[in-house]
Amino acid sequence: MNTYEPPIFEYSAPGKIGVALPELDVPEAALPEELLRDDEMDGLPELTEVEVVRHFTRISQRNYCIDTGPYMLGSCTMKANPKIHEEMARLPGFAFIHPLQDEELAQGALQLMYGLQQLLGEISGFSHVSLQPAAGAQGELTGILVFRAYHLERGDTERVEVLVPDSAHGTNPATAAMAGLRVVEVKTDRRGNVDLDDLKSKLGPRTAGLMLTNPNTLGLFDEHVQEVSRLVHEAGGLMYGDGANFNAILGIVKPGAIGFDLMHYNLHKTFTTPHGGGGPGAGPVGCTDELAPYLPGPVVVKQGERYALHMPEKSIGRVKSFYGNFGMFVRAYTYIRMLGAQGLREVSEIAVLNANYLRVKLQDIYPVAYDRTCMHEVVLKGQIKDAPGIRTLDIAKRLIDYGFHPPTIYFPLTVPEAMMIEPTETETKRNLDLFIAAMRRIAQEAREQPELLREAPTRAPVRRLDEVRAARQPILSYHREAIQALRGDKADPDDVLIRPLGV
Amino acid sequence: MSHYISITDQERRAMLDAIGVTSIEALFSVVPEEKRFPELKLPEPLSESEIARELRELSGRNANTLTHRCFLGAGAYNHFVPSAIDALLRRAEFYTSYTPYQPEISQGTLQAIFEYQSLICALTGMDVANASHYDGATALAEAAIMAVNSTRNRRRLVIAPSVNPQYRQVLRTYTQGLGLQIIGDERVDASLDEVLGLIDETTAAVIVQTPDFLGQLHDLRPIAERIHNAGGLLVAHIDPIALGLFQTPGAAGADIVTAEGQPLGIPISFGGPYLGIFACKEQYVRRMPGRLAGATTDLEGRLAYVLTLQAREQHIRREKATSNICTNQGLMALASTIYLCLMGKTGLRRVAELCYHRAHYAAAEIAKLSGFELLSSGPFFKEFVVRCPRPVSEINRDLAARGFIGGYDLSVHYPHLGNAMLVCVTEMNTRADIDAFVEALRG
Numbered sequence: 001m002n003t004y005e006p007p008i009f010e011y012s013a014p015g016k017i018g019v020a021l022p023e024l025d026v027p028e029a030a031l032p033e034e035l036l037r038d039d040e041m042d043g044l045p046e047l048t049e050v051e052v053v054r055h056f057t058r059i060s061q062r063n064y065c066i067d068t069g070p071y072m073l074g075s076c077t078m079k080a081n082p083k084i085h086e087e088m089a090r091l092p093g094f095a096f097i098h099p100l101q102d103e104e105l106a107q108g109a110l111q112l113m114y115g116l117q118q119l120l121g122e123i124s125g126f127s128h129v130s131l132q133p134a135a136g137a138q139g140e141l142t143g144i145l146v147f148r149a150y151h152l153e154r155g156d157t158e159r160v161e162v163l164v165p166d167s168a169h170g171t172n173p174a175t176a177a178m179a180g181l182r183v184v185e186v187k188t189d190r191r192g193n194v195d196l197d198d199l200k201s202k203l204g205p206r207t208a209g210l211m212l213t214n215p216n217t218l219g220l221f222d223e224h225v226q227e228v229s230r231l232v233h234e235a236g237g238l239m240y241g242d243g244a245n246f247n248a249i250l251g252i253v254k255p256g257a258i259g260f261d262l263m264h265y266n267l268h269k270t271f272t273t274p275h276g277g278g279g280p281g282a283g284p285v286g287c288t289d290e291l292a293p294y295l296p297g298p299v300v301v302k303q304g305e306r307y308a309l310h311m312p313e314k315s316i317g318r319v320k321s322f323y324g325n326f327g328m329f330v331r332a333y334t335y336i337r338m339l340g341a342q343g344l345r346e347v348s349e350i351a352v353l354n355a356n357y358l359r360v361k362l363q364d365i366y367p368v369a370y371d372r373t374c375m376h377e378v379v380l381k382g383q384i385k386d387a388p389g390i391r392t393l394d395i396a397k398r399l400i401d402y403g404f405h406p407p408t409i410y411f412p413l414t415v416p417e418a419m420m421i422e423p424t425e426t427e428t429k430r431n432l433d434l435f436i437a438a439m440r441r442i443a444q445e446a447r448e449q450p451e452l453l454r455e456a457p458t459r460a461p462v463r464r465l466d467e468v469r470a471a472r473q474p475i476l477s478y479h480r481e482a483i484q485a486l487r488g489d490k491a492d493p494d495d496v497l498i499r500p501l502g503v
Numbered sequence: 504m505s506h507y508i509s510i511t512d513q514e515r516r517a518m519l520d521a522i523g524v525t526s527i528e529a530l531f532s533v534v535p536e537e538k539r540f541p542e543l544k545l546p547e548p549l550s551e552s553e554i555a556r557e558l559r560e561l562s563g564r565n566a567n568t569l570t571h572r573c574f575l576g577a578g579a580y581n582h583f584v585p586s587a588i589d590a591l592l593r594r595a596e597f598y599t600s601y602t603p604y605q606p607e608i609s610q611g612t613l614q615a616i617f618e619y620q621s622l623i624c625a626l627t628g629m630d631v632a633n634a635s636h637y638d639g640a641t642a643l644a645e646a647a648i649m650a651v652n653s654t655r656n657r658r659r660l661v662i663a664p665s666v667n668p669q670y671r672q673v674l675r676t677y678t679q680g681l682g683l684q685i686i687g688d689e690r691v692d693a694s695l696d697e698v699l700g701l702i703d704e705t706t707a708a709v710i711v712q713t714p715d716f717l718g719q720l721h722d723l724r725p726i727a728e729r730i731h732n733a734g735g736l737l738v739a740h741i742d743p744i745a746l747g748l749f750q751t752p753g754a755a756g757a758d759i760v761t762a763e764g765q766p767l768g769i770p771i772s773f774g775g776p777y778l779g780i781f782a783c784k785e786q787y788v789r790r791m792p793g794r795l796a797g798a799t800t801d802l803e804g805r806l807a808y809v810l811t812l813q814a815r816e817q818h819i820r821r822e823k824a825t826s827n828i829c830t831n832q833g834l835m836a837l838a839s840t841i842y843l844c845l846m847g848k849t850g851l852r853r854v855a856e857l858c859y860h861r862a863h864y865a866a867a868e869i870a871k872l873s874g875f876e877l878l879s880s881g882p883f884f885k886e887f888v889v890r891c892p893r894p895v896s897e898i899n900r901d902l903a904a905r906g907f908i909g910g911y912d913l914s915v916h917y918p919h920l921g922n923a924m925l926v927c928v929t930e931m932n933t934r935a936d937i938d939a940f941v942e943a944l945r946g
Binding site for chain 2: 004005007008009012015016017018019021022024025026027028029031032034035036037038039040041042043044045046047049052053055056057059060061062063064065066067068071073076078079080081082084086087088089090091092093094095096097098099100101102104105106107108109111112119122123125134135136137138140141145148149169170171173174175176177178179180181183221223225226249251252253254257258274275276277278279280281282296316317318319320321322323324325326327328330333334336337338339340341342343344345346347349350352353354356357359360361372373396397400405406408411425426427428429455457460461462463464465466467469470471474475476477478482483486487488
């Protein structure tokens with residue numbers, strides 16, 4: 001296990017193929033010679049199925065994943081991915097339906113989408129939902145474009161500023177910029193809330209809205225959220241809810257009830273559609289009656305007993321082709337229907353219980369960023385007493401040696417040496433206790449054998465990487481010579497001897 | 504206690520004691536009391552067998568490519584998906600991991616991305632490919648924005664009306680706040696030559712698709728020359744399967760290339776999740792949106808992979824980033840990587856040939872039918888346009904009753920073509936399927 005696996009191109013040999021394809025059963029038509037490809041496609045390898053299967057199986061074993069163990073990556077909500085979801089998304093009547101086939105031939109799919117719109121709306125307190133955005137970041141862009149369109153429609157042309165707390169995820173300011181609006185940063189107060197005085201000083205006739213993650217990226221529920229909403233609305237702005245941390249408040253509070261006008265849901269976080277090594281996600285948005293006409297579409301509407309696709313009348317337009325990441329809808333729908341109202345509330349209750357348990361068990365060694373009850377994640381500082389020179393990065397890498405995926409680190413940017421830990425509700429107490437023990441042991445090692453941290457990880461497939469080299473002399477695709485040069489004397493022969501051991 | 508929760512009642516009490524509160528409810532005292540613990544009006548929870556039964560029933564109400572013979576494309580394509588792909592995608596190491604923030608324990612994902620980038624470069628003839636976008640439409644929109652940011656004081660984009668209408672809509676959605684001018688598709692019957700005539704010294708890029716939405720292949724070389732002479736960039740949207748046979752955008756001089764990657768081993772799945780392919784010339788890499796994996800070494804000098812050139816990205820640059828995108832389409836990019844490895848150059852060429860020859864056979868046979876006329880005049884790949892004797896929606900209803908998913912009705916987006924159907928033929932449509940389809944069209 002975990003042995004070196006060469007780039008797949010190195011297995012290629014002329015004449016091999018990994019699939020059996022049908023023979024041509026029609027007469028050949030003339031090809032337009034001047035438009036033909038004039039190279040031999042040498043960059044595409046020639047391989048058999050077993051070679052491809054082994055290669056990807058081997059490299060997969062160099063990944064840590066939820067099914068391997070605890071994955072407490074803050075703000076990413078790496079909860080367990082139920083297997084039934086995968087079965088349902090692959091039903092032929094879901095996986096093999098064409099998005100443009102007649103609506104009459106897709107009533108089952110449309111009914112599921114309509115059902116998911118209703119479920120998400122009810123859970124969040126919004127009357128309308130568009131499932132189209134493909135990811136959280138795209139949900140954000142959708143929301144801010146909706147805000148912009150809403151203001152412009154009212155002749156409110158001066159509202160070009162989007163307020164973003166300094167603790168926010170980088171996608172928030174990047175989104176506002178992408179929508180052509182200006183970012184105004186709002187400070188965080190001493191208890192981790194939006195600083196009300198700073199907010200007041202920045203609100204005004206130019207305010208398009210505020211993007212607020214609540215609970216925020218510090219893992220804290222804003223103590224003045226209703227006051228924040230009131231102030232933003234009073235200034236004529238709108239409240240955007242970044243749903244990244246929605247997992248903490250299912251059945252606890254509806255964002256629509258505390259002043260948010262629109263929010264996105266991360267189906268891959270809260271509703272556990274798998275993260276897939278980075279995607280696909282799904283970032284539907286929900287909103288109030290007032291903003292509904294601007295939603296991207298089409299959305300699904302019910303007409304009598306029939307389901308139909310409908311473009312909202314003042315829609316900002318499509319944000320992607322077709323209707324969104326349908327395969328993710330099937331999974332999220334399955335999840336919500338299996339949990340029901342009580343089950344969803346229990347999700348948040350236990351997510352919050354687990355995070356607070358970690359907080360009280362670790363805060364004597366790793367200072368908490370804000371000393372109060374947290375929600376689904378806790379932000380600690382990797383500043384260990386009497387261990388100068390040890391950084392959060394070292395702690396994270398040492399956790400790998402103890403078999404844990406490290407938390408999110410150096411985020412939020414406002415907390416020095418931040419470690420953002422999100423256990424989720426699916427983790428066991430046994431694993432929480434093991435994690436606590438590992439973190440305490442690491443603190444001890446930091447004082448007594450700091451090299452163990454600085455040299456970590458030593459039990460991973462590779463050691464720490466030369467990221468400077470990667471950036472200064474970028475090699476972004478396979479070139480035999482470049483890879484050989486990198487590999488140097490660590491070239492194939494030795495590895496070939498090791499590799500047949502396999503698993 | 505639901506089956507997704509692993510904390511027992513006894514453990515809950517011990518944990519609450521440790522925290523120093525008496526109940527779980529007490530952890531939420533910060534939530535405004537009058538809004539706390541709302542009733543959620545949701546259906547009663549279902550067991551696994553019950554939800555499976557409900558969803559099987561729902562899915563059974565949808566026509567699909569196993570129950571119906573599909574001649575519909577228009578941006579989502581019924582191509583062959585080798586079994587090995589899903590077998591590998593279902594490895595938990597791939598589908599239950601996240602973005603490779605910790606490279607030491609994410610080498611599988613990183614190596615797969617690196618190989619994906621390499622394969623896309625080989626396929627398109629471009630220098631650099633990123634780790635992917637949400638789909639073809641969003642990749643194209645971001646390419647257009649990148650083109651504007653890569654040129655100086657050019658705020659105009661020229662786009663051909665033969666670019667997928669949904670992509671043109673997404674482009675307008677994405678750019679609505681950026682003060683750009685998008686011209687070229689005001690008249691959907693404008694020829695490509697007419698569109699190219701709009702290029703001037705304010706044009707940041709010309710955006711074309713080949714094969715275009717109507718199936719037609721274009722020679723990108725003269726287009727590249729024309730836009731380069733005017734100092735702008737060529738953004739070309741391509742079909743990755745067509746590259747098994749036809750000219751690469753790289754060889755033709757395209758600056759930024761996008762594609763819908765769904766044909767490369769991803770099920771049509773009612774429109775998503777798909778894959779946005781994005782590649783460019785090396786000189787533009789620092790303006791490129793999205794994730795990039797690169798090769799490097801570890802402390803012991805072993806070959807390894809890592810996310811790189813992140814200074815372009817939102818988590819570092821915030822409002823100055825090249826895009827707000829913060830992931831890639833990981834598992835879908837993996838599917839296409841496995842697809843290209845299984846196919847190899849021989850397989851991809853064979854698939855492209857099957858599409859081409861079968862589509863031409865189908866076109867010729869349909870053209871023989873009385874009342875039908877082949878409107879595609881130039882070279883086409885796997886899609887072509889036929890004018891029908893009556894509205895396409897009516898024909899498609901009849902076809903559905905006979906077990907076919909008919910072609911795309913062009914009357915909404917291209918009304919000048921009359922009762923026109925965009926027919927798609929891939930390697931999944933056998934000669935027998937085509938003959939049966941032609942018979943069904945005969946009525």
